Amino acid sequence: MRHRSDILNYHLMLLxxxxxxxxxxxxxxxxxxxxxxxxxxxxxxxxxxxxxxxxFIFMLQIPDSKQVFWNTIAIASMKMVLGxxxxxxxxxxxxxxxxxxxxxxxxxxxxxxxxxxxxxxSGILVMILSLDGIVNQILILFGLDPIMFLASNKWFRxxxxxxxxxxxxxxxxxVYLAALTGVNPALYEAAEMDGASRWGKLVHITLPGIVxxxxxxxxLSMGNILxxxxxxxxxxxxxxxxxxxxxxxxxxxxxxxxxxxxxxxTAVGLLKSVVALILIAASYRLAxxxxxxxxx
Amino acid sequence: MVRSQTLPSxxxxxxxxxxxxVSSLACLYPIWYTxxxxxxxxxxxxxxxxxxxxxxFNLGSYxxxxxxxxxxxxxxxxxERVLLGGAIQFILTVMMAYPLSKEKDQFPGKMYYVWxxxxxxxxSGGLIPTYLTxxxxxxQNSIWALVLPGAVPIxxxxxxxxxxxxxPKELSEAAVVDGAGPWYVMLRMYVPLSLPALATVTLxxxxxxxxxxxxxxxxxxxxxYYPLQTYIQQLxxxxxxxxxxxxxxxxxIQMMKVSNKTLNSAKLVVAMIPLILLYPFLQRxxxxxxxxxxxxx
Numbered sequence: 001m002r003h004r005s006d007i008l009n010y011h012l013m014l015l016x017x018x019x020x021x022x023x024x025x026x027x028x029x030x031x032x033x034x035x036x037x038x039x040x041x042x043x044x045x046x047x048x049x050x051x052x053x054x055x056f057i058f059m060l061q062i063p064d065s066k067q068v069f070w071n072t073i074a075i076a077s078m079k080m081v082l083g084x085x086x087x088x089x090x091x092x093x094x095x096x097x098x099x100x101x102x103x104x105x106x107x108x109x110x111x112x113x114x115x116x117x118x119x120x121x122s123g124i125l126v127m128i129l130s131l132d133g134i135v136n137q138i139l140i141l142f143g144l145d146p147i148m149f150l151a152s153n154k155w156f157r158x159x160x161x162x163x164x165x166x167x168x169x170x171x172x173x174x175v176y177l178a179a180l181t182g183v184n185p186a187l188y189e190a191a192e193m194d195g196a197s198r199w200g201k202l203v204h205i206t207l208p209g210i211v212x213x214x215x216x217x218x219x220l221s222m223g224n225i226l227x228x229x230x231x232x233x234x235x236x237x238x239x240x241x242x243x244x245x246x247x248x249x250x251x252x253x254x255x256x257x258x259x260x261x262x263x264x265x266t267a268v269g270l271l272k273s274v275v276a277l278i279l280i281a282a283s284y285r286l287a288x289x290x291x292x293x294x295x296x
Numbered sequence: 297m298v299r300s301q302t303l304p305s306x307x308x309x310x311x312x313x314x315x316x317x318v319s320s321l322a323c324l325y326p327i328w329y330t331x332x333x334x335x336x337x338x339x340x341x342x343x344x345x346x347x348x349x350x351x352x353f354n355l356g357s358y359x360x361x362x363x364x365x366x367x368x369x370x371x372x373x374x375x376e377r378v379l380l381g382g383a384i385q386f387i388l389t390v391m392m393a394y395p396l397s398k399e400k401d402q403f404p405g406k407m408y409y410v411w412x413x414x415x416x417x418x419x420s421g422g423l424i425p426t427y428l429t430x431x432x433x434x435x436q437n438s439i440w441a442l443v444l445p446g447a448v449p450i451x452x453x454x455x456x457x458x459x460x461x462x463x464p465k466e467l468s469e470a471a472v473v474d475g476a477g478p479w480y481v482m483l484r485m486y487v488p489l490s491l492p493a494l495a496t497v498t499l500x501x502x503x504x505x506x507x508x509x510x511x512x513x514x515x516x517x518x519x520x521y522y523p524l525q526t527y528i529q530q531l532x533x534x535x536x537x538x539x540x541x542x543x544x545x546x547x548x549i550q551m552m553k554v555s556n557k558t559l560n561s562a563k564l565v566v567a568m569i570p571l572i573l574l575y576p577f578l579q580r581x582x583x584x585x586x587x588x589x590x591x592x593x
């Protein structure tokens with residue numbers, strides 16, 4: 001009977017975690033019914049007035065939502081492309097270096113911003129990008145006019161995308177560097193015998209060797225096409241740049257928790273969650289099929 | 297490997313080293329600049345005379361922080377959430393990863409739990425329903441609002457589960473023959489054997505708790521309950537929409553112009569210190585952790 005008591009203990013071990021997940025994940029998921037209600041705070045959720053799809057219809061009618069949607073896609077897709085390209089190029093360059101200590105030092109330096117929160121990095125960015133900040137001082141030095149970067153619709157998306165690259169490119173190189181060490185050294189030796197140039201080795205051996213990793217990172221990043229980076233944008237944006245920088249998550253926060261339109265905000269959030277679920281499931285499926293990747 | 301030592305090839309090497317050096321220094325410069333500002337004279341900082349080293353070295357900003365009772369309080373709340381939240385996540389991660397690492401014939405119900413975890417990981421309730429759930433439980437202004445909603449780090453559970461699966465089964469089988477129960481095997485064999493993996497997931501938790509600000513912002517109604525990141529967000533970054541909606545564009549631009557650079561820098565630096573202290577460990581274990589996540593049978 002030993003086996004049966006073991007199984008009982010396994011269930012007991014899982015119980016506390018499962019209870020917490022039910023309370024803080026499953027209950028909120030069920031709580032999405034308020035997307036179909038005219039929700040008045042303070043009243044029982046079952047006694048709210050049901051309005052069917054009104055919130056969703058209203059959402060499609062207001063001009064904000066279209067803009068917010070395009071801002072999200074624009075920012076997220078720029079991040080997706082650069083988030084793969086920059087670390088890839090950086091790791092290829094780093095791979096060419098044979099001096100061990102130099103490689104290690106560079107790696108240790110570039111990981112650092114990854115561990116900082118967006119609150120801290122935004123604090124730094126606000127300071128260096130302000131009118132009397134260091135970037136504008138350099139502009140003035142070259143005789144250019146200072147720019148209010150964080151209050152300019154021309155610049156805001158670039159700031160968001162490139163500061164995200166700054167924070168994450170170093171850490172993302174880990175994956176590519178790991179893939180690069182997996183390329184068979186015998187291939188390089190054979191190529192050198194045949195007199196292959198450095199560029200030739202890069203194009204014909206190194207790149208093909210890490211294509212599976214690139215494909216994997218690309219498919220996995222597709223699940224994030226609706227995530228433009230909430231913590232980053234909420235710390236950097238302001239009403240002047242809503243036009244180019246307001247994204248779904250910040251919009252949900254504002255209409256929901258600031259303006260208290262719970263029903264509408266939940267409807268927007270629910271739509272996002274459903275689309276995101278489909279995208280993530282699809283990207284995992286693709287990653288499994290083409291790169292043999294699985295999380296379990 | 298034989299390296300060709302032709303002149304063009306060496307030029308390329310030099311160019312690569314140059315590009316890498318410049319980009320990694322550029323990567324670090326904003327952080328360095330902030331540290332230098334925090335030690336500089338306020339007038340020099342505002343006049344933009346600080347570039348590489350402190351100008352008019354002084355600790356005035358840090359003295360102001362020392363007198364800021366709220367800063368310390370928030371620092372304390374952050375430490376509390378790191379310790380409490382980290383401990384809870386640690387315990388739950390081990391307790392969930394161990395049974396899930398068993399084979400299906402040893403634990404027939406396993407797949408139901410795995411699918412439940414996948415579902416919870418992929419589908420989130422969204423901001424508003426989660427907020428309403430937490431507030432309906434009466435957790436506002438309590439440390440539990442910062443600790444309980446994310447108490448089960450599903451990704452960490454998966455990492456550790458994969459690690460447990462790769463431990464030699466003979467060990468636990470031998471212990472079972474000697475009459476050890478599952479709790480004993482988990483605590484006395486699996487936990488000691490997976491210290492590097494546990495360090496990795498614990499560091500994930502600690503950094504996550506230390507860095508999060510948004511839960512503090514929405515669940516805490518008064519600044520005295522704010523964790524440090526929320527406090528800094530409100531005072532240094534300050535982009536509270538409610539506050540900003542009532543400002544005209546001119547006022548907003550004015551607000552961005554006027555700021556106490558040296559004091560703000562010092563606050564940012566103090567908030568960075570714990571991470572910089574942890575950084576050597578982070579590097580070692582995070583990279584280890586990424587490798588660990590990919591180990592599968």
